[in-house]
Amino acid sequence: MDVKQLPTLAVLSDYVTVCELDGIKVVRVIHPKATAAVSLFGGHVLSFTPTGKKETIWMSEKADFTGNKAIRGGIPVCWPWFGKAAEPSHGFARTSEWALNEHRENEEGVIISLTLSDNAETRAIWPHAFHAEILMEVGDTLKVSLVSANTGERAMQIGGALHTYFNIGDIHQTSVSELGNEYIEAGERKPSSGTAKFEGEVDRIYTQAAKAVVIDDAANQRRITVENSGNNGVVVWNPWQALAEGMADMENDGFLTMVCAESAVYDRSVTLQPGEKHTLSTEVICK
Numbered sequence: 001m002d003v004k005q006l007p008t009l010a011v012l013s014d015y016v017t018v019c020e021l022d023g024i025k026v027v028r029v030i031h032p033k034a035t036a037a038v039s040l041f042g043g044h045v046l047s048f049t050p051t052g053k054k055e056t057i058w059m060s061e062k063a064d065f066t067g068n069k070a071i072r073g074g075i076p077v078c079w080p081w082f083g084k085a086a087e088p089s090h091g092f093a094r095t096s097e098w099a100l101n102e103h104r105e106n107e108e109g110v111i112i113s114l115t116l117s118d119n120a121e122t123r124a125i126w127p128h129a130f131h132a133e134i135l136m137e138v139g140d141t142l143k144v145s146l147v148s149a150n151t152g153e154r155a156m157q158i159g160g161a162l163h164t165y166f167n168i169g170d171i172h173q174t175s176v177s178e179l180g181n182e183y184i185e186a187g188e189r190k191p192s193s194g195t196a197k198f199e200g201e202v203d204r205i206y207t208q209a210a211k212a213v214v215i216d217d218a219a220n221q222r223r224i225t226v227e228n229s230g231n232n233g234v235v236v237w238n239p240w241q242a243l244a245e246g247m248a249d250m251e252n253d254g255f256l257t258m259v260c261a262e263s264a265v266y267d268r269s270v271t272l273q274p275g276e277k278h279t280l281s282t283e284v285i286c287k
């Protein structure tokens with residue numbers, strides 16, 4: 001996605017503008033260190049390109065930017081649960097409107113803060129009072145942190161994922177390593193070599209992954225390190241051809257140039273007592 005081409009709605013500072021993409025508003029960063037963008041719809045990172053390097057984040061050419069459904073590609077924020085633990089799948093954060101809270105900048109980069117608090121719509125789905133913040137730190141690397149706070153009077157159970165779609169040259173020449181010795185696939189625990197390669201659909205939760213997992217994007221002659229914290233698993237996903245063909249918002253051959261490596265709390269195992277906070281983060285380091 002070429003975020004530099006989006007029409008500008010407002011200039012917030014030397015490096016930060018608000019722009020428009022179909023039905024959604026996007027906060028765009030153009031800084032000497034990197035270019036990046038985050039949509040207020042979903043609090044969804046759309047792009048991160050360190051200066052002089054290739055785009056690191058994959059975006060579907062058929063992604064829906066109307067604000068009516070979750071965006072296919074980028075970094076969907078799955079919260080307050082991951083997957084089909086409840087309805088809607090992957091929670092409501094990725095289809096909620098987040099507010100721009102703050103932006104800060106210096107010569108090293110830019111920090112954007114977006115926030116979401118409970119409202120009538122979220123309480124109808126999930127009866128809890130909360131305050132969530134996405135901090136997007138753009139510089140030589142991209143760090144995304146999701147801070148969840150319980151602002152209510154009873155405990156809440158949360159999970160979630162920063163569901164990053166990485167842009168790779170060719171899935172056949174891609175591997176993800178440092179994934180540890182076990183994964184869960186279709187509910188079953190299986191031993192793992194610690195490295196995932198792709199010859200068909202992969203949808204696995206790695207439960208013993210290292211803090212930093214490595215995507216070897218051989219076709220682009222680069223390695224992307226993904227450093228996670230606050231997670232209890234790393235989800236690796238590529239839908240492969242048949243599933244891609246069944247998705248209205250993905251090109252039939254879209255699966256060839258993407259892989260998801262997601263910093264996840266896959267099982268809603270974080271308990272937040274009133275006043276407590278949890279931070280889930282992922283950092284994209286591209287060499």
Ligand SMILES: O=P(O)(O)OC[C@H]1O[C@H](O)[C@H](O)[C@@H](O)[C@@H]1O
Binds near residue numbers: 070083090203260
């Ligand atoms: O199609 P979505 O709801 O965006 O989900 C996309 C994918 O997300 C995760 O990676 C899950 O592990 C997959 O099972 C799921 O298919």
